[in-house]
Amino acid sequence: MAKTIKRIQFDPPGQIEIFYVEDGSTEWQKFISDADYQEFLLERQTEIDNGVPPAPTPNWVGFNTAMFQNAAYNRIRSNTSNQLDGGRVEALALSLAAGVPFNMQIFAVLWNNTIAGSETPPTAEEAAGWRAIASTNNMPFTYNQSGLIEVS
Known part of the structure; x- marks a missing residue:
């Protein structure tokens, strides 16, 4: 479009x-x-x-909805010792859905800190599920095998 x-x-x-x-x-x-x-x-x-198609627009509402309903996300979010960073990630994700621009590197650092503080890290299968959610919603990042965000 x-x-x-x-x-x-x-x-x-x-x-x-x-x-x-x-x-x-x-x-x-x-x-x-x-x-x-x-x-x-x-x-x-x-x-x-050059006939380059425009980059797809990230669907932050779809991404947030899928992640907030994801069992692995909720497990990580509830058991991390970095609750402050987890809360900041959620606040930023909601702000991005509202169209407020933000630095993706900072978003990634906050999420990766949330993962680092988790008592039970995500499995490769859980990270693959997050990767699918990110890809489906045109996010400017992906999740690696450990569930850490890598900015595109």
Whole structure:
């Protein structure tokens, strides 16, 4: 599905924000300088010229729903000694579903800390289930055999 520009805003002076709609959800991109904006336009035009399909949009709502219903996830989440990081991961996942941008590396570190604090680490089969959930929902990361997140 193509991105439809909803609004372009030039505020504060010298910054450009583009709000667009894709798959029914509003997203935004902020440019600090005109050079950043020109680079963005050049990248998009190159993708169009080369016939590169746009990257699929992550389905955070679907991902969150599947993970919150997953028995292995709930076991890890309830028995980790890193409850604070586990709670932060959940809060960030919900924020991402609402369209709030966030650094995936930090998301991965928080999740990996949650796994590290677990009394019973996930099995390879459980990690494969999480990998399938991530893949199905177009997440910008995957889970390795140990259940740790690896950012794409």
